Amino acid sequence: KKKTNNLPPGPMGLPILGSLNKLGAYPHRDLHQLALKYGPVMYLRLGFVPTIVVSSPKAAELFLKTHDLVFASRPRFQAEKYISWGQKNLGFAEYGSYWRNMRKMCTLELLSQTKINSFQSMRAEELDLLIKLLREAANDGAVVDLSAKVSTLSADMACRMILGKKYMDQDLDEKGFKAVMQEAMQLVATPNIGDYIPYVGALDLQGLTKRLKLVYKIFDDFFEKIINEHMESKGEDRTKDFVDVMLGFYGTEDSEYRIERSNIKAILMDMLAGSMDTSATAIEWALSELLKNRRVMKKVQMELESVVGLKRKVEESDLEKLEYLDMVIKESMRLHPVVPLLIPHQSTEDCMVGDIFIPKKSRVIVNAWAIMRDPSAWREEEKFWPERFEGSSIDVRGREFQLIPFGSGRRGCPGIQLGLTVVSQTVAQLVHCFDWKLPHDVLPEDLDMTEEFGLTMPRANHLLAIPSYRLSQERGIIREEKNKDQ
Numbered sequence: 001k002k003k004t005n006n007l008p009p010g011p012m013g014l015p016i017l018g019s020l021n022k023l024g025a026y027p028h029r030d031l032h033q034l035a036l037k038y039g040p041v042m043y044l045r046l047g048f049v050p051t052i053v054v055s056s057p058k059a060a061e062l063f064l065k066t067h068d069l070v071f072a073s074r075p076r077f078q079a080e081k082y083i084s085w086g087q088k089n090l091g092f093a094e095y096g097s098y099w100r101n102m103r104k105m106c107t108l109e110l111l112s113q114t115k116i117n118s119f120q121s122m123r124a125e126e127l128d129l130l131i132k133l134l135r136e137a138a139n140d141g142a143v144v145d146l147s148a149k150v151s152t153l154s155a156d157m158a159c160r161m162i163l164g165k166k167y168m169d170q171d172l173d174e175k176g177f178k179a180v181m182q183e184a185m186q187l188v189a190t191p192n193i194g195d196y197i198p199y200v201g202a203l204d205l206q207g208l209t210k211r212l213k214l215v216y217k218i219f220d221d222f223f224e225k226i227i228n229e230h231m232e233s234k235g236e237d238r239t240k241d242f243v244d245v246m247l248g249f250y251g252t253e254d255s256e257y258r259i260e261r262s263n264i265k266a267i268l269m270d271m272l273a274g275s276m277d278t279s280a281t282a283i284e285w286a287l288s289e290l291l292k293n294r295r296v297m298k299k300v301q302m303e304l305e306s307v308v309g310l311k312r313k314v315e316e317s318d319l320e321k322l323e324y325l326d327m328v329i330k331e332s333m334r335l336h337p338v339v340p341l342l343i344p345h346q347s348t349e350d351c352m353v354g355d356i357f358i359p360k361k362s363r364v365i366v367n368a369w370a371i372m373r374d375p376s377a378w379r380e381e382e383k384f385w386p387e388r389f390e391g392s393s394i395d396v397r398g399r400e401f402q403l404i405p406f407g408s409g410r411r412g413c414p415g416i417q418l419g420l421t422v423v424s425q426t427v428a429q430l431v432h433c434f435d436w437k438l439p440h441d442v443l444p445e446d447l448d449m450t451e452e453f454g455l456t457m458p459r460a461n462h463l464l465a466i467p468s469y470r471l472s473q474e475r476g477i478i479r480e481e482k483n484k485d486q
């Protein structure tokens with residue numbers, strides 16, 4: 001029997017387009033619907049690209065653990081020529097020794113526990129600034145755009161850690177730092193017809209390449225400037241940011257690959273992209289669920305009261321004692337995966353997965369969104385119910401395949417520890433310091449939860465809420481200060 005007879009089941013698809021027409025504004029949902037019909041390992045032709053869609057925990061284990069090595073590469077696509085400095089980044093790099101070297105450098109030098117800890121006071125400082133701002137809003141009874149505030153916080157933390165200082169929006173481009181970054185993310189996530197139907201690639205029918213080149217130029221100039229500044233101020237006494245660390249490897253011959261400017265720029269882009277949007281998105285979804293589920297919000301606040309008390313703010317060292325908060329973050333990441341389809345994987349050789357044949361160079365999409373609400377693994381899968389994790393050993397690190405918000409295996413996220421720290425600490429602090437209510441008499445159950453699909457999937461509409469300060473001792477201090485003023 002010919003092996004190709006054993007391709008996984010899937011829709012026939014149109015000539016040329018294949019099944020591209022089946023993907024609308026919410027591809028994770030469209031793919032989920034198709035998987036309900038064709039099964040957890042499904043074959044689609046997207047244009048000319050053979051694509052395997054993986055949609056159950058068991059299937060994910062086969063692709064990300066049993067056969068992890070075969071599926072540890074990434075497909076090539078139009079956008080990366082511009083956004084990864086000639087494929088020199090980590091996230092999109094093909095499997096091989098270059099990727100292994102860069103990944104090692106990132107995990108050992110940039111994202112290690114020690115390095116993460118060295119920025120603890122910086123994170124506390126940034127979070128304090130936000131709390132201060134929110135206290136002013138609370139005094140005025142003002143509505144706060146939480147999505148915007150959290151996005152700024154996350155960008156500021158990322159910039160200080162990676163580039164050494166905060167950059168004002170205008171420093172990058174008149175459009176603003178976050179806007180340009182979001183544009184880059186969006187351009188990378190928008191399906192480019194040229195990736196699926198190769199002979200139209202050069203035509204740039206959607207104008208994506210033109211926009212990408214502009215974004216690339218902005219980042220390239222920005223990173224050049226930053227690298228120059230770091231080279232000039234070398235040897236100054238300061239906590240080494242990521243640029244400093246990488247410059248330590250600059251031009252060295254001892255490793256297999258010389259680290260040049262282009263490598264540094266590509267990795268900087270990885271780190272910025274990896275830490276800005278992801279954490280902010282995870283935080284806004286967790287807060288949304290807490291605003292929607294008052295019972296859970298109260299329970300988190302009670303835990304904080306008993307572990308931290310109302311006399312001080314939360315510190316990172318408290319986090320390990322906050323068990324219920326941990327369940328809340330897990331449950332929020334389960335229902336609102338930040339990266340719903342992970343980053344596409346690609347097979348490096350023909351492979352039999354069970355009795356199914358997967359050809360070399362197939363693109364593999366893991367539908368984490370569908371997997372994390374698979375009714376075979378989760379009871380009442382649509383319900384936000386953190387208690388489901390009580391007494392369970394399931395964590396978010398991808399050892400168990402029903403919960404894979406960070407992926408799993410060789411290509412799993414190297415920034416888990418950092419991401420979790422920022423997300424948990426921020427959510428904890430915001431609900432410890434403040435009570436929150438929805439504006440304009442919006443009822444919790446009516447809170448809009450529409451998603452905006454992309455490589456990362458934030459809320460479609462910003463989360464707005466009204467804070468009131470709730471820490472007792474500091475409230476007293478404020479009163480005293482006010483009295484003094486009078």
Ligand code: HEM
Pocket residue numbers: 090091092093103111270271272274275278279282338339342343344345405406407408410411412413414415416418419420423
């Ligand atoms: C809540 C926060 C975060 C979430 C949910 C998240 C999620 C993910 C996911 C799902 C993947 C793809 C896994 C796959 O394709 O199998 C990934 C890859 C990656 N993440 Fe994260 N991430 C987060 C934070 C971070 C941070 C803070 C950094 C670094 C500063 C980072 C850097 C990366 C990189 C470099 C990759 C590509 C790895 C590779 O291809 O070898 N991430 N992340």
